[in-house]
Amino acid sequence: MSDISRPLAAQVTELLLRRARWSPIEIAFWLVAASTIWLFPARHLILTEICIWALFALSLDLILGYAGIISLGHAAFFGLGAYAAGLIGKYDIIGEPALALVASGLAAAGLGFATSFLVLRGSDLTRLMVTFGISLLLRELANKYSEISGGADGLQGVEIKPLLGQFRFDLYGHTGYAYSLVVLFVLFLLARRVVQSPFGLSLQAIRGNPLRSSAVGIATNWRLVAIYTLSAGYAGVAGALLAQTQAFASLEMFSVERSADVLLILIIGGTGYLYGGIVGALIFRFLQDYLSTLTARYWQFWIGLILIAIVLVGRDRIAGWTMPLRKLADALGRWRPGRPSATGGKP
Amino acid sequence: MPVVLETRSLDKHFGGIVAANQVSLQIQKGARHALIGPNGAGKTTVVNLLTGVLKPTAGQILLDGRDITRLQPHERVRLGIARTFQINQLFGDLTPIETLGLAISERLGLGTDWWRIVGSKSAVTEEIVELIERFRLGDVMSTRTAILPYGKQRLLEIALAIACKPRVLLLDEPAAGVPEDERHEILATVAALPQDVTVLLIEHDMDIIFSFADRISVLVNGALFVEGEPDAVARDPRVKAVYLGEAFDA
Amino acid sequence: MTILFDGIAYGMLLFVLACGLSVTLGLMNFINLAHGAFAMAGGYITVVLVNRLGVPFLLGLPLAFLFGAALGAVLERTLYVHVYAKSHLDQVLFTIGLVFMAVAGVDYVMGSSQQFINIPTMLQGQFDVFGVRIGRYRLMIIVICGLLTVALQFILASTRFGSRLRAAVDDQRVARGLGINVGAVFGLTFAFGSGLAALGGALGAEILGLDPNFPLKYLIYFLIVVTVGGTSSITGPFVASILLGIGDVMGKYYVPTLSAFVIYSIMIVMLLWRPQGLFARASAR
Numbered sequence: 001m002s003d004i005s006r007p008l009a010a011q012v013t014e015l016l017l018r019r020a021r022w023s024p025i026e027i028a029f030w031l032v033a034a035s036t037i038w039l040f041p042a043r044h045l046i047l048t049e050i051c052i053w054a055l056f057a058l059s060l061d062l063i064l065g066y067a068g069i070i071s072l073g074h075a076a077f078f079g080l081g082a083y084a085a086g087l088i089g090k091y092d093i094i095g096e097p098a099l100a101l102v103a104s105g106l107a108a109a110g111l112g113f114a115t116s117f118l119v120l121r122g123s124d125l126t127r128l129m130v131t132f133g134i135s136l137l138l139r140e141l142a143n144k145y146s147e148i149s150g151g152a153d154g155l156q157g158v159e160i161k162p163l164l165g166q167f168r169f170d171l172y173g174h175t176g177y178a179y180s181l182v183v184l185f186v187l188f189l190l191a192r193r194v195v196q197s198p199f200g201l202s203l204q205a206i207r208g209n210p211l212r213s214s215a216v217g218i219a220t221n222w223r224l225v226a227i228y229t230l231s232a233g234y235a236g237v238a239g240a241l242l243a244q245t246q247a248f249a250s251l252e253m254f255s256v257e258r259s260a261d262v263l264l265i266l267i268i269g270g271t272g273y274l275y276g277g278i279v280g281a282l283i284f285r286f287l288q289d290y291l292s293t294l295t296a297r298y299w300q301f302w303i304g305l306i307l308i309a310i311v312l313v314g315r316d317r318i319a320g321w322t323m324p325l326r327k328l329a330d331a332l333g334r335w336r337p338g339r340p341s342a343t344g345g346k347p
Numbered sequence: 348m349p350v351v352l353e354t355r356s357l358d359k360h361f362g363g364i365v366a367a368n369q370v371s372l373q374i375q376k377g378a379r380h381a382l383i384g385p386n387g388a389g390k391t392t393v394v395n396l397l398t399g400v401l402k403p404t405a406g407q408i409l410l411d412g413r414d415i416t417r418l419q420p421h422e423r424v425r426l427g428i429a430r431t432f433q434i435n436q437l438f439g440d441l442t443p444i445e446t447l448g449l450a451i452s453e454r455l456g457l458g459t460d461w462w463r464i465v466g467s468k469s470a471v472t473e474e475i476v477e478l479i480e481r482f483r484l485g486d487v488m489s490t491r492t493a494i495l496p497y498g499k500q501r502l503l504e505i506a507l508a509i510a511c512k513p514r515v516l517l518l519d520e521p522a523a524g525v526p527e528d529e530r531h532e533i534l535a536t537v538a539a540l541p542q543d544v545t546v547l548l549i550e551h552d553m554d555i556i557f558s559f560a561d562r563i564s565v566l567v568n569g570a571l572f573v574e575g576e577p578d579a580v581a582r583d584p585r586v587k588a589v590y591l592g593e594a595f596d597a
Numbered sequence: 598m599t600i601l602f603d604g605i606a607y608g609m610l611l612f613v614l615a616c617g618l619s620v621t622l623g624l625m626n627f628i629n630l631a632h633g634a635f636a637m638a639g640g641y642i643t644v645v646l647v648n649r650l651g652v653p654f655l656l657g658l659p660l661a662f663l664f665g666a667a668l669g670a671v672l673e674r675t676l677y678v679h680v681y682a683k684s685h686l687d688q689v690l691f692t693i694g695l696v697f698m699a700v701a702g703v704d705y706v707m708g709s710s711q712q713f714i715n716i717p718t719m720l721q722g723q724f725d726v727f728g729v730r731i732g733r734y735r736l737m738i739i740v741i742c743g744l745l746t747v748a749l750q751f752i753l754a755s756t757r758f759g760s761r762l763r764a765a766v767d768d769q770r771v772a773r774g775l776g777i778n779v780g781a782v783f784g785l786t787f788a789f790g791s792g793l794a795a796l797g798g799a800l801g802a803e804i805l806g807l808d809p810n811f812p813l814k815y816l817i818y819f820l821i822v823v824t825v826g827g828t829s830s831i832t833g834p835f836v837a838s839i840l841l842g843i844g845d846v847m848g849k850y851y852v853p854t855l856s857a858f859v860i861y862s863i864m865i866v867m868l869l870w871r872p873q874g875l876f877a878r879a880s881a882r
Contacts, residue, residue, distance in 0.1 A: 008485065009469075009476045012444055015489050016466025070686050118869060124685040125628055126868050129820050133861045133868075136817060140858045198452040199461040205438050205449055212436040215398065216450040216511055217424035218458060256813055260693050267690055298705050304697025311691040312679055 020196040025328075026275075030185065037178050044177035046289075050281045051180035052241050057266045057277030058184075058191060059234030064263075065271030066195055067227050068207030069119060072128050072259050073135030074235055076115075077108040079254035080138060081236025084108070086155040086249035087148070097163050101183065101240045108236020109229050116228040120221050132256065139254035154250035158243065169245065176245035183241060184278075187234060192274060194230070203227055264307055270319060348375040350412075351545050352397070352428070352515050357406035359392055359569075366392040367403070368570040374515070374547055381548045381556045381577075384566035385590060390549045391433055393566065394517050397547075398430050399423050410515070429513035433520045433549075435500045439493035443484050443503050446492060447475045450510035474510070482506040482536060498529040505536060515545045522552055534559075557581070565589070598729040600850050601843065606735035608842020609742035610804065612835050614797035614815070615822040616749065617790020623828025624765060624783055625681055630692035632794055632819055633812030634699035639665045639795025640807040641703060644712045654717050658741075658799055665795020670788035677787070678780075696812050704809040711808045714799070738800055745793070750831050762786060767829075818845075821864050 036047060056078055063069040084104035087093070094100045118130045142149040150156050162168045167175040194200050206213045206220050213220050243249045252258065261284075269280025287306075291299035310318065352374040359367035366389050374380045382390050395401040397408060399420035408416045410426055418426075438446055448465060451474045452458050466472065479488050482502045487495055492503065505521055522533050534555060540546060550556050556563065556577070563580045565573040567589050573580055580586055618632040639661040646652040646660055672695075680691045716734060723732045753759040765772040765779050773779050798807070805815065818841065826837030841860070848856030 005473075005476050005480065008480070009472055012475055012479070012488070013466055013469075013472050015442075015444055016448065016472070017464065019466070020464045064686075070689060072689070118865060121869060125622070125820075125824065128628070128685075128689065129817075129824055130865055130868055132817060132820070133865045137858060137861045137865075140861065144854045144858065193464075194461045196464050197461045198449070198457050198463065198465055199459055201441075201445060201449050201465050202453070202458055204440065205446075208438040208440055209436055211400070212432070212438065212507075214420040215400075215424065215430060215432075215436070216507065217421050217453045219419075219421045223459075256816075260697075263690070263693070298701045300697045301701035301705070304694040304699075304701065307690055307694030307697065308676070311683065311687045311694065312676070315687070 029275075033181060033185075037174075037181065041172070041174060044173040046285065048173050048177045048180045048241075048245055050285045051177070051184045052238050052245075053262070053265055053285065054278040054281035055180075055184050055187060055241065056235055056238040056262050057269065057280055058188065058274065059231045059238060059277075060262055060266050061271055061274060061277050062191060062195075062227055062231040062234065064266065065273070065276065066200065066203045066207065067224055069224070069228065070124050070128055071119075071131040072256065072263070073131035073133070074231075074262060075254050075256070075258040076131070076135035076138045077112055077232040077235035078239035078242075078258065078262075079135070079142070079249075079251075080111055081105060081108040081239030082243040082249040082253045083142065083149060083155065083239075084236070085240035085243040086158045086247075089160045089244065089247070090155065090158045092159075092161075095161050096165070097160050097169075097179075097244050101237060101244065104240035104243075105233045105237040108239070109233030111236075112232020113225065113229040115232075116225040119228060120224055132259075135254050135256065135259060139251055142251055142254065149251075150249075152251060154248055155243075156248075158247040158249070160244050160247055169247070173245065180241050180245065183237065187237065188274070188278075191234070195274060199223065199226075264303065267307070267310060267315065270315075348377055350374065351376040351410070352547070353409045354393075354397070355407045355409070357393070357396055357408065358404045359389075359396060359401060360404045366569050367396060368568065370406070370566075370569070370571055372564060372571065374545060375562075376545055377542055379546050379548065379559055379561045381550060381560035381563045382566060383550065383556060383563060384572070388566040389569040390566055391519055392569070394430060394519050394547075394549065397517060398428060424511055424513075427512075427514035428517065429508040429511040429515070430517035431504050431508045431519055431521055433523055435497075435504050437492045437500060437503060437507070439491065441492055442490060443479065443488045443492065443495075443506075444475055446503060446507055447478050447510050448472075450507055451475060454511055478506050478510055481539075483532070498525055498532070501525050501529075501533060502536070505533070509540075513544065515547070516540065518546060518548045518550075520549050520551065522550065522555060599731070600846055602729065602731060603735060604843030604846035605839060606732075606738045606842070607804065607846050608839035609746070610738055610797060610801050611818055611822055611842050612838035613742050613745055613793050614801065615819040615838060616831065616834050617787075617793050618819050619823045619826060619828050619834045620762075620786055620790055622823055624762070624769075624786060627677075627681060628685055628688045628692065629677075630689060630816060631695035631699065631812065632791075633814075633816050634696055635665050635669060635791040635794040636798030636801070636815075637699065637703060637807070637809070637811040638668055639798035640714075640802040640811065641707055641712065641798075642795070643799035643802065644707070644714055644807070647714050654714065654720070657714075658796060661799035662792040662796040664792075665798075666788045666792030668795070669791025670784065672791075673784055673787045699812060700809045707809070709809055711806055712802065713807075714802045716803060734803055738804075741800065745796075746831070746835060753831055758782075758785075817861070817864075821860075825864070825867055 036043070040047065059077070060071065060074050063071060081104040084107045085100055088100040088103060089097070094103055115134055118134070119127050122130070143151055146152070160169050163175055163179055169175050202213065202218050202223055206218065206223060210220055239253060242253070265280035265284045266276055267280070268283050269276035269278065287303070288299055291302045295302070350373045354370055354372045357367050357370040370393060372393070382393065384390055392401065396403050399418060403416065407414055410428065415423055415426065441449070445465070448471055451471050452465070455470065457463070457468065457471070479485055482505070484499060484502060484506065487499050492500065495503070501521070501524070505518070508516060518537065521537060522530050525533055537548070538559060548559065560577055563575065563577055564571055565580060565586055572589065573583055573586055614636050618629060621627055621629050642664045643657045643661045646657045647654050652660065680688055720734045720737055723730045725731070753763060761772070761777045761782055764775065765777060765782050769779055798811070805811070821841055822834050822837045826834030844863070845856065845860055848859055852859065
């Protein structure tokens with residue numbers, strides 16, 4: 001490489017690697033999250049709920065935020081994961097909950113793989129309907145085979161063994177919360193790795209311009225199948241977490257309301273930067289709590305209003321409001337004490 | 348010179364409309380082959396057929412003698428055909444670095460890598476740098492493509508195709524929409540393409556054609572009309588008639 | 598045979614409910630998931646008019662239509678118009694938000710239990726025709742919906758408004774270029790479609806059940822009608838509705854536990870086989 005190119009190469013490398021670097025805000029966030037295990041024992045039940053919604057929304061972000069697939073039926077995978085974990089627990093098929101979790105996730109991923117081919121074709125409306133239809137189908141199946149699923153009453157008699165043979169799932173949700181948070185963190189790390197990889201970049205390209213993507217040699221369909229499968233697996237794990245921490249599974253877990261709620265959560269938090277699911281879940285859950293104290297059963301009304309407001313104001317514009325925060329995060333990320341910047345001082 | 352890209356009686360019908368009519372084209376290795384014709388003649392259709400974006404109603408496409416008619420667009424790219432689009436088809440949210448990095452990674456077979464971080468492979472970074480320097484995109488390399496000025500986008504459009512290191516490059520009106528003073532940069536880039544890369548160029552600008560092409564095919568109403576060396580085609584009265592809209596006897 | 602008759606009645610009801618959605622989608626490429634909310638509004642206003650204010654049922658029906666049309670017109674001009682140009686995702690989010698508001702709002706005002714409209718006695722019960730039991734109410738539905746369908750087809754095919762509408766559905770830009778006021782066409786059409794949905798809701802309360810969950814419960818049926826029937830004609834959704842109606846009723850009768858399963862599976866298969874719908878023209882979006 002020529003002498004002129006070397007600093008340029010360093011600059012390019014730095015710019016690319018910077019995308020993947022952990023910003024101090026991120027590290028602080030996870031430290032704070034971990035500390036809640038010890039600091040807020042009274043809130044563990046609601047925090048567990050938030051973790052589960054966050055994981056579910058994260059799974060949706062993988063396909064919506066990164067690959068551009070609109071789904072109104074993601075609860076299909078959530079519900080499948082929940083019932084899988086519930087049934088595994090009830091019939092003691094796998095004793096260790098963590099393994100059962102993995103198995104449930106794999107089951108959901110399997111369904112995701114099988115149905116991914118249905119989502120590749122057609123317009124947005126077609127995809128919407130196909131995903132919606134699949135979740136309705138699963139709900140009907142669970143309803144029909146009520147001898148197995150418990151039907152409208154839900155899956156009864158689920159017993160979850162102690163985690164790792166040691167930690168009992170207690171009534172206060174302490175074990176449940178630590179478990180859920182760890183699972184969320186691990187899966188988040190994996191997702192982070194995936195979206196920062198060349199594969200992740202290709203997904204963003206496919207979302208932005210599928211025509212050009214195939215014109216640079218990307219086999220778009222297989223990439224979409226892969227991310228859809230992964231996303232389904234994540235949603236299944238979220239469902240399994242719910243089933244395990246509550247020792248219960250119900251038809252509602254397949255419902256269109258749940259699919260709509262997770263879409264809403266992701267939109268509130270923002271798509272395409274992985275933290276949207278977590279942010280959205282936090283806001284949603286606290287909003288739900290707050291609105292419920294105001295209007296008991298009708299908090300959905302205000303949620304609907306917020307959703308309409310978000311759309312009318314414009315998601316781009318709202319993202320623009322958070323720009324100062326992100327610029328700050330960026331600037332913090334570039335700061336390295338003591339070492340001269342690779343770009344020669346210019347940010 | 349051997350024929351590297353060939354079509355045999357290529358037809359494309361859209362309902363009652365004949366967009367391509369028995370097009371039999373032979374492009375030789377290393378050629379600078381221009382495809383010209385009035386608006387609506389079907390030039391972009393031919394490129395779309397060659398790249399697999401459109402499926403032909405009839406006919407064959409051969410690359411180095413191998414039938415590629417049934418292959419998907421991305422498979423043809425892997426065999427060495429790349430193209431640019433008449434209207435920029437870029438990734439609005441990605442920066443030029445990311446865009447080029449994407450194409451290079453794909454070509455090197457790293458596209459399915461879901462674990463490594465983009466930017467960690469120096470082979471990729473070196474190629475990105477080489478292209479950025481060649482196409483003088485250094486000052487905009489980390490800007491979102493959507494907000495780049497048109498001329499820079501056009502350069503990126505071509506750079507992206509080059510990043511695929513094609514053996515056959517299809518350029519669809521590379522200078523389209525580019526202001527006069529920036530045209531020369533595009534042209535210089537096109538002229539500087541390595542000799543072993545075969546180029547099929549669609550253009551309207553006759554100066555570009557005559558300074559660049561060593562062979563011209565004229566397409567009218569989806570059918571090949573006249574073919575030959577630039578001087579011969581320029582002198583052909585039938586070509587002039589077609590461009591000026593006069594009736595001609597086929 | 599009664600089942601066939603019931604299925605036809607159900608299908609025609611679905612058609613009246615869903616055709617507004619079909620035109621909206623075809624005209625503005627707008628996915629209106631809140632369409633069912635207008636139907637629900639029609640049902641509930643009829644409950645109020647007939648049960649509480651003593652308005653005769655047959656008068657309540659056109660009033661429901663007008664209510665739905667007015668509601669549609671107001672919402673279209675104030676809210677929907679800002680969302681036309683937005684992405685499909687935004688449209689989905691917006692209309693889901695509307696559904697949430699409608700469902701919660703109706704729950705608050707009218708309570709969550711199922712509502713029944715007081716049907717006049719002459720429409721109750723059945724009679725026999727050649728050994729086939731014909732329900733009076735369902736017969737009325739077939740008559741009313743049949744007349745509406747004929748009227749719609751007439752408007753579309755033989756009036757100037759109809760040709761403007763068809764032009765705008767075919768190619769919006771060209772239609773605008775010809776001087777057709779696409780905005781007005783759309784506003785009127787949306788209002789009319791919402792009115793029809795409201796009428797369908799009023800008619801359907803007896804058969805489909807009226808409760809705050811109506812919009813989400815029947816959303817999939819409307820979507821099936823629209824995607825299978827296509828958006829470029831009246832006949833497409835009409836045939837699709839009839840088939841769906843007959844299929845659903847027969848399914849519930851012969852294979853009760855599996856019927857919904859069968860419907861959804863067929864829908865998915867259909868969507869994959871012909872993404873533009875069974876009846877759409879080849880050039881449909």
